[in-house]
Amino acid sequence: MGKDDLKLLSMWASPFCMRVKVALAEKEIPYEEVLESDLMNGKSELLLKSNPVHKQVPVLLHDDKPVAESANIIAYLDEVWPAKPLFPDCAYEISRARFWADYINRKVHPAGCAIWNSKDKDEVEAAKNNFLEIMMFLDGTLGDKDYFNGDTFGYVDILLIGHTAWFPAYEKFGDFKLEDHYPKLAAWITRSCARETVSESLTNPKKITNFVIMMRKMYGLE
Ligand SMILES: N[C@@H](CCC(=O)N[C@@H](CS)C(=O)NCC(=O)O)C(=O)O
The missing domain is CATH 3.40.30.10 (Glutaredoxin)
Known part of the structure; x- marks a missing residue:
């Protein structure tokens, strides 16, 4: 290896x-x-x-x-590298992980970017509501579990956690707090970010928010 x-x-x-x-x-x-x-x-x-x-x-x-x-x-x-597997071990659970992976891949980034990229108040509101609807489904499938597949941090957690460095920027420009709507999902972010593997891999959200501010200026939104 x-x-x-x-x-x-x-x-x-x-x-x-x-x-x-x-x-x-x-x-x-x-x-x-x-x-x-x-x-x-x-x-x-x-x-x-x-x-x-x-x-x-x-x-x-x-x-x-x-x-x-x-x-x-x-x-x-x-x-x-099969050691420390990221996927569950039964075919049905693997198919569920793939389903949610696909959902996250299609939905989260475009919906989040629409919040900071929108021009007027109504557009921002619509983008925020769309983003929160996506979070509702993710919160629902997480349920009371620690991680999306249960006790183990795995494939779906990894796919979603990368996006969360952008969430404070979405919250700032959409004027909402995820934890006010979906406290379990917000707790999952805190729990996942406490892992060294995550904290050492994610960019500081403040740096992302400054990057978003810079892009908004570039696009004439500020
Ligand atoms: N579906 C791709 C998305 C990758 C993607 O959007 N990368 C962006 C950076 S966040 C990029 O390279 N953008 C440059 C471009 O599209 O020209 C993946 O999951 O790897």
Whole structure:
């Protein structure tokens, strides 16, 4: 295992990169992070060559072979390094994990960005309500469990936790507090962020909020 060469093409603000970093930390797999300096103004040749279809981070280079798409990368890591499994062990629970992974992948980032990217009050309100509806389903499936699959922090937790570094920015510009609506989900964030694997992998939410402020200025929203 030690001889594998792993590089993660990454960007500090990307929730998709953060989730891969959490997975690598959970599985205790050593890797080198190669940061893209400015995705908006230019991408490295290595990124363009490694992910010519989407031209997006993250990309994992395993012995120079590219693996793209964060959820796919995490599933790949779990197959190649089976110790400390991230998926549940029964087919039905695996299918549920995949269902919620797909839901998170489709919904959370676009819904959150719509909050800070909206122009007028009504638009912000609609975006906030849409985001909270998505959180309602996630809160419902979490229920009273510590983690999405029960007692163990796993695949679905990892996919969602990457996004939570952006939540304070969504709360600020949507003028709401997640914990006022979904205290169990808010407690899950606190519980998950107490894990060293998470705290060392997630960007400080204040830095993300400043990044959002900078983008709002750039888009003429401030
Ligand atoms: N579905 C992709 C999303 C990755 C993604 O959106 N990456 C963004 C950074 S957060 C990116 O590379 N953006 C540059 C671009 O789209 O040109 C995944 O899960 O890996």
